[in-house]
Amino acid sequence: MLSRLLCTGIFCLSFAHPALALSSISIEAATVETADTQLRNLRAEVKLPAADYLQLHLAGEIKSAADSSQAPAPDHVKSEAGHSWQAASLDCAALVQKNLAAGQQEWQCAKGLLNLQGAKLPFSLSLQQQNPGYQLALQLQGASFSDAAGSHAAENLHLQATLNLKPDVAAPAKAAPAKSAQAQARPGWQWQLGLDWQQGELYWQPWYIASGGHTLQASGHYAGDTLSVTQAALNLDKVGQASASGLWQGGKIQTLHVDAPDLALAPLYSLLLQPMLADSALNKLELAGQAGLSLHIEHGEPVSALLSLKQVDMEDQQGRFALYKLNAHIPWEYDAARQVQLNYAGGHLLKIPLGETSVLAELNRYSLTTPQLYLPILDGALSLTDVSATQAGGQWHWHLRANLVPISMPALSHALGWPRMEGKVAAAIPMVTYSAGNLTTNGDLLFQMFNGNILVKGLRMQTPLGSAARLQANLEMQRLDLGDLTRTFSFGAIEGKLDGAVNHLELSNWQPVAFDADFHSSPGKYRKKISQRAVENISALGGAGAVAAIQRSVLRFFDEFNYADLGWRCQLRNDICSMSGVEYSGPGYVIVKGSGVPAITVMGYNHKVGWSDLITRLKRVTEGNSSPVIK
Amino acid sequence: MKAGMNMTYLSSIKPSHINTRKFFVNLVLLSSLVLATALLMTQAQAAADLEINTPAISGIKNSMQTRHAQLSGFYASGAVGFTRDGLVAVRDANAVPLAQRQGVNALVSAENNDRNALYREIATANSHPEWEAEVRSTFAQRWIQKAQSGWYYQDGSGWVKK
Numbered sequence: 001m002l003s004r005l006l007c008t009g010i011f012c013l014s015f016a017h018p019a020l021a022l023s024s025i026s027i028e029a030a031t032v033e034t035a036d037t038q039l040r041n042l043r044a045e046v047k048l049p050a051a052d053y054l055q056l057h058l059a060g061e062i063k064s065a066a067d068s069s070q071a072p073a074p075d076h077v078k079s080e081a082g083h084s085w086q087a088a089s090l091d092c093a094a095l096v097q098k099n100l101a102a103g104q105q106e107w108q109c110a111k112g113l114l115n116l117q118g119a120k121l122p123f124s125l126s127l128q129q130q131n132p133g134y135q136l137a138l139q140l141q142g143a144s145f146s147d148a149a150g151s152h153a154a155e156n157l158h159l160q161a162t163l164n165l166k167p168d169v170a171a172p173a174k175a176a177p178a179k180s181a182q183a184q185a186r187p188g189w190q191w192q193l194g195l196d197w198q199q200g201e202l203y204w205q206p207w208y209i210a211s212g213g214h215t216l217q218a219s220g221h222y223a224g225d226t227l228s229v230t231q232a233a234l235n236l237d238k239v240g241q242a243s244a245s246g247l248w249q250g251g252k253i254q255t256l257h258v259d260a261p262d263l264a265l266a267p268l269y270s271l272l273l274q275p276m277l278a279d280s281a282l283n284k285l286e287l288a289g290q291a292g293l294s295l296h297i298e299h300g301e302p303v304s305a306l307l308s309l310k311q312v313d314m315e316d317q318q319g320r321f322a323l324y325k326l327n328a329h330i331p332w333e334y335d336a337a338r339q340v341q342l343n344y345a346g347g348h349l350l351k352i353p354l355g356e357t358s359v360l361a362e363l364n365r366y367s368l369t370t371p372q373l374y375l376p377i378l379d380g381a382l383s384l385t386d387v388s389a390t391q392a393g394g395q396w397h398w399h400l401r402a403n404l405v406p407i408s409m410p411a412l413s414h415a416l417g418w419p420r421m422e423g424k425v426a427a428a429i430p431m432v433t434y435s436a437g438n439l440t441t442n443g444d445l446l447f448q449m450f451n452g453n454i455l456v457k458g459l460r461m462q463t464p465l466g467s468a469a470r471l472q473a474n475l476e477m478q479r480l481d482l483g484d485l486t487r488t489f490s491f492g493a494i495e496g497k498l499d500g501a502v503n504h505l506e507l508s509n510w511q512p513v514a515f516d517a518d519f520h521s522s523p524g525k526y527r528k529k530i531s532q533r534a535v536e537n538i539s540a541l542g543g544a545g546a547v548a549a550i551q552r553s554v555l556r557f558f559d560e561f562n563y564a565d566l567g568w569r570c571q572l573r574n575d576i577c578s579m580s581g582v583e584y585s586g587p588g589y590v591i592v593k594g595s596g597v598p599a600i601t602v603m604g605y606n607h608k609v610g611w612s613d614l615i616t617r618l619k620r621v622t623e624g625n626s627s628p629v630i631k
Numbered sequence: 632m633k634a635g636m637n638m639t640y641l642s643s644i645k646p647s648h649i650n651t652r653k654f655f656v657n658l659v660l661l662s663s664l665v666l667a668t669a670l671l672m673t674q675a676q677a678a679a680d681l682e683i684n685t686p687a688i689s690g691i692k693n694s695m696q697t698r699h700a701q702l703s704g705f706y707a708s709g710a711v712g713f714t715r716d717g718l719v720a721v722r723d724a725n726a727v728p729l730a731q732r733q734g735v736n737a738l739v740s741a742e743n744n745d746r747n748a749l750y751r752e753i754a755t756a757n758s759h760p761e762w763e764a765e766v767r768s769t770f771a772q773r774w775i776q777k778a779q780s781g782w783y784y785q786d787g788s789g790w791v792k793k
Binding site: 146149150151153154155201202203205206207208210275278279468508509511512513573574575611612 | 684687724725737744748
């Protein structure tokens, strides 16, 4: 729109030129129509305050017929602003025409102002007619604009632009070879562009550029529907430099070569990448290090690319993951398989520390494969074999075989901020698949701890790094040592063995929302003792009056009691835990069934308890009992 | 627990249609009306409990509450409004300084993630994931009812100032 109005202005001036003897001229036109723009009530006024310059004022109303720029705006905005007549004006406070040597002319417009709906563009302009060609210099001085929705806007923009245009020389010998055969048929222009964004802020959804200091130098050829860029050099302040060349034909990029070997990742991320990653797990990163990128597009299709990362530190601001001293060399070719290299010195994923790792993989068009990935974790490792990942339909799908080389529980429980636990964890999962945010395992994770086994079966996760992570699994416990268990969680001491199952466990946002839990004494012969404090704690968990220890009077005389059986079941649904025990007895249920001398029986009378209440009480009980762990 | 613990919100979900014409006819029809009302009652008992609480739901609600302090200024300036489908949307970015527009977009997107998760969690907690759309439309009405005057919401014709 800008260029069209300027052209109109120039046209009017040349029209008024023969009448220099007059002090002012005004021309009015009712309507002017072009292919995509309508103008009406046009008024052009030229004043001659002095002999050596003119004053120009051009005003009217403008309506865009093909209102494509308004299309994304909501309906109501469109009807208000999209297809109605908008007032527009163009002013030039000092318009000077100079005759240079040999039929060359120069037009200068100082203190120009273009006013359009939502745009106020103060400028100065000079247009030099050369022999042959033109030279245009435009300076925007504090320009501002905004579309109706406010998704594209700028304020206080200071921009210097120069454009040199030279028509093609008629002799074909001078024209560019081979590829611009088409260009030879039509008259074309050699162009050279310089842009210097000096200051001002720009919001171009989703990007925001807070200040200037960016430059672009480019040159090439233009003819008909073909724009070729022989070379372009872009300099982004604080980020780095990129060079490019390419061919744009019929509204499509045909050829593009971009090369940016050394970019500062932190400013690049906040300036360009972060808005593009808004809905991914990478949307809140602290970054440091350098990145390099090159990309080749031929015949409108990407054919090769190279991404390299140098000494990159990457940390999720929400603490979900981090990688330190990450180096990567990721080449890609459409027609050939390439070797990907990646290594990092350390990091963590969901608080689990990751050790120094080096990865080699093969990238073949849209799939990534590697026979083995070995990721050290604490004193063990996650060994992934037969890894295969594919991108299809914008989503990643992968499958692999996973083995967890035993990790010791004291280190892992410390890393996760849990109470210190003895034992180790290992796993053999024949198949892990991930497809469109869903992680499924086919195999068992085995935690060897508390002198027994905890098996995690059928583990599934949805969007583990997303805001609403979900997890489903079934847990099975075999012969856990109650002594170890109660010591670890600072619960009153109980001696014995525990079997159990937590079926249909469902976590949402890492909080349990449903499960069917059943814990009971393991079968077999072993020492079964329960301490006075454990009995009191179990009573406290049930809430006042909910749990009663039969033979309460006996409590005072003994520190520990014999039991035959203990058990607790909880079915969690909608934050309510429906409880029962070893067996029902009258209005209640038996949690600890006494046997021998001195024996104790603990009864529960509360059949339903709020899960959050229970957790609060459990915390109070375990914290109240906290004492050094005696090995 | 059975769904339908809380009866107070039932009317907003399953509005009962009482046909006044039926009052004019004889006893037989009157008794059928009683039967119909009874049927509506049983249907209503199967409706969603919107006040249901799980750790996931209270987590989402906390996160929304924290964000509300940041969003309320944008509701008041008309930059952000309530949509018909129980979400929020940038209505007029021009009401926000350029430097804050990215931030508003991020807030709106995070808020909508939470809102979508909330509707899904409430439906799931009621053991009826297929009720999500119903939960959403009930909440959409609630947000508008709760909105302060001067805030914007969407109706069939576009944005409306409350």
